[in-house]
Amino acid sequence: MRILALMLCLLYALWAKDMLIIGVENEAVKINPAYSEDHDAVIGLIFSGLVRFDENMKVQPDLAKSWSISQDGLVYEFELRDDVLWHDGVKFSAKDVKFSLEAFKNPKNNAEIYVNFKDIKSVEILNDYKVKITLSKPFVAFLDSLSAGILPAHLLEKENLNTSKFNQNPVGTGAFKFEKWKKGEYVSLSANENFYLGKVKSKKLILRHINDANVAAVELKNSKIDAALIDSSLLKTFEGDKKFKIMREKSADYRALMFNLENEFLKDKNVRLALNYAVNKQAIVDNILHGYGFVASHPLQNSWAAPKEFKSYTYDMKKADELLLKAGFKKNAKGLYEKNGKVLSFDIYTMSNDPLRVSLAGILQSEFKKFGVETKVVAKPSGSFDYSKVDSFLIGWGSPYDPDFHTYRVFESSQDTNKSPIGWNFGHYNDENVDKALEKARNSLDSKERKKHYAEFINALYENPPFIFLTYLDFALVYDANLKGVKPRILGHHGVGFTHNAYEWSKN
Numbered sequence: 001m002r003i004l005a006l007m008l009c010l011l012y013a014l015w016a017k018d019m020l021i022i023g024v025e026n027e028a029v030k031i032n033p034a035y036s037e038d039h040d041a042v043i044g045l046i047f048s049g050l051v052r053f054d055e056n057m058k059v060q061p062d063l064a065k066s067w068s069i070s071q072d073g074l075v076y077e078f079e080l081r082d083d084v085l086w087h088d089g090v091k092f093s094a095k096d097v098k099f100s101l102e103a104f105k106n107p108k109n110n111a112e113i114y115v116n117f118k119d120i121k122s123v124e125i126l127n128d129y130k131v132k133i134t135l136s137k138p139f140v141a142f143l144d145s146l147s148a149g150i151l152p153a154h155l156l157e158k159e160n161l162n163t164s165k166f167n168q169n170p171v172g173t174g175a176f177k178f179e180k181w182k183k184g185e186y187v188s189l190s191a192n193e194n195f196y197l198g199k200v201k202s203k204k205l206i207l208r209h210i211n212d213a214n215v216a217a218v219e220l221k222n223s224k225i226d227a228a229l230i231d232s233s234l235l236k237t238f239e240g241d242k243k244f245k246i247m248r249e250k251s252a253d254y255r256a257l258m259f260n261l262e263n264e265f266l267k268d269k270n271v272r273l274a275l276n277y278a279v280n281k282q283a284i285v286d287n288i289l290h291g292y293g294f295v296a297s298h299p300l301q302n303s304w305a306a307p308k309e310f311k312s313y314t315y316d317m318k319k320a321d322e323l324l325l326k327a328g329f330k331k332n333a334k335g336l337y338e339k340n341g342k343v344l345s346f347d348i349y350t351m352s353n354d355p356l357r358v359s360l361a362g363i364l365q366s367e368f369k370k371f372g373v374e375t376k377v378v379a380k381p382s383g384s385f386d387y388s389k390v391d392s393f394l395i396g397w398g399s400p401y402d403p404d405f406h407t408y409r410v411f412e413s414s415q416d417t418n419k420s421p422i423g424w425n426f427g428h429y430n431d432e433n434v435d436k437a438l439e440k441a442r443n444s445l446d447s448k449e450r451k452k453h454y455a456e457f458i459n460a461l462y463e464n465p466p467f468i469f470l471t472y473l474d475f476a477l478v479y480d481a482n483l484k485g486v487k488p489r490i491l492g493h494h495g496v497g498f499t500h501n502a503y504e505w506s507k508n
Helices: 002-017 041-046 094-105 213-221 232-237 269-277 281-288 317-326 355-371 432-443 447-463
Strands: 019-024 051-053 059-061 064-069 075-080 120-127 130-135 176-182 186-191 204-209 227-230 244-249 254-259 293-295 337-339 345-351 374-380 392-397 467-473 475-480
Touching: 019 041, 019 213, 041 176, 041 186, 041 204, 059 064, 075 094, 094 120, 094 130, 213 227, 213 232, 227 232, 232 475, 254 355, 269 317, 281 293, 281 355, 281 467, 317 355, 345 355, 355 374, 355 392, 355 467, 432 447
Parallel strands: 019 204, 019 227, 345 374, 345 392
Antiparallel strands: 051 059, 064 075, 075 130, 120 130, 176 186, 186 204, 227 475, 244 475, 254 392, 254 467, 293 467
């Protein structure tokens, strides 16, 4: 019996060495690249794009070996790899690329990444491993967009992409193959033995869905998971513990209060300006983030497109008061601003399963109360309310990819959810100067011109604010000290991207 027990322990140790368990915050609704511009962790592990990003955020070949772009920015030709197999053993080819791009741009599929592909005029198969893509107008972010996972034509060409069972049982060409999805708990993956970029170093990978930072910290301490992004307030329990390593990773992820411009008070620009001056952002960074972040002023601060100089709001109660007086408000006997007998008040909605957002909402409520504005914090689970219908919402955006991502879809007026069901302009923001700047920036081929237009966009946001930009986040990746191959990278929304090279991770 003792020998048997020892053998079982040895077998378990060998099995555990070949398995990674990673805690992730978000759970995809559909495991399909068409429905995730953020490139959710699970999607990035199962699927491959024509291009990929390395740890320095430089575009590298993936399913494509090489490419050329015409001088006018309208024609892209890709030489594809001829050694790639889908996880079901079928060979990848140009047919899959044509099918995928046409599926992404088809409005009937309601693809979240539609705006990145809507300007495709045609996709031609030149041979089994060469495609030619022609755009109707230049879109310089198109190459970055092609990091989106390619779909298998042989499994989906006769399917309705919106409702296909494929979305719950995906087949890709990436480093890991889908095995099982227990919703609300985990996704189980196994190594793709035919992965074309190199040997996958762990035979099995499990993504545990843990949206509570405290639970993730406990699971790490109890050796139930090997790695997770941990809230900065919980890092003290890991500092000095030799069983763990901590990697600080920068991100393009910011938090902001989104105004709904259909609200009777918030549609007034002077009210929105006043509220921006009434918040002490630096105190938030110092007291809530414990230094893991910095003050946010606009949506491109961690992008190459960020101007060196830009306007930002100082913490200035006097200026805020002047703006509300200009808007026709006066303080009543209770010290609250009111106009025409109505107290300036609104709801602040936030996701109850996100401790940071709940804390930020509470701080804003306190700041506004000191100033004389009445607010009510409403914390509900993610997805349980319509972001476009509430007075205001503690929002988060930010992409490490081309600056067009998470700007055009969030701030451009055609992306208002009243006009486009797949748009991300939940606050119904409409500014002519913003629209012009974003359109010029996405269609210009000159990086200096693009940077100039993004500076115009940022200035227009300052003049007519849709949000109160609060803070950018740095992320702390805590992982088992025996885990090797982990590489840092600038992360996206909710820290997406920290598993970008998970196929190279292995335990000693």
